[in-house]
Amino acid sequence: MNLPESVGNRIRELRKAKGWTQEQLAEAASLHYSYVGGVERGDRNISLETLEKIIAAFQVPAVEIFRFEEDTNRRKAMDEHMVLISGRSTEEIAVLTRVNNEVIAAMEIKNKDKTKCTD
Template sequence: MNLPESVGNRIRELRKAKGWTQEQLAEAASLHYSYIGGVERGDRNISLETLEKIIAAFQVPAVEIFRFEDETDRRRALDEHMTLISDRSTEEIAAITKINREVIAAIDMSGDKNTE
């Protein structure tokens, strides 16, 4: 698979994780929906400016576009988590992170009890 196809597949994965149609992504990125389809198929040689618009629409770090892992349940779950918190304020993200730490600590403690 070449780079345009890999980037296109990753954009499709992120779009689907956000629950968006190609039209919704196109609108959020100020692009035409048929262009998004071409990008996702790897048919378009996407410019950095266009890629920047798509990244901004997703509200994810740029590195997320280049995470070319096999699609797994874990990756989908992480993408969904990113999507859920992407529109939240910094304060809300900090609160969610604190709660997540507490939940993980409780899970870890529960696991320790099960191994005794």
């Protein structure tokens, strides 16, 4: 695994999930857009300080930069979800978590009912 390329790809994925251009990410992170392009390609060996700026711009937990999943569709869906909630307050996230739990519980009940019908 080439870590600079993997991190660069992950930054690109998060940027796209947010609907940003490289220029928009650069502005939010106080970087030059050509530098962001080099980071995304894995051409630049970025410092921890620069990585911290990018993470802060995305408003995601630092671990998200290092979440390398094989299933690109699942990762994309997770990224979109993370971006949707990242700018919310703690209270709003708690409400969204409760709603998600209720939806998931309803989905599990529906799946159990389908299983009973096919038995």
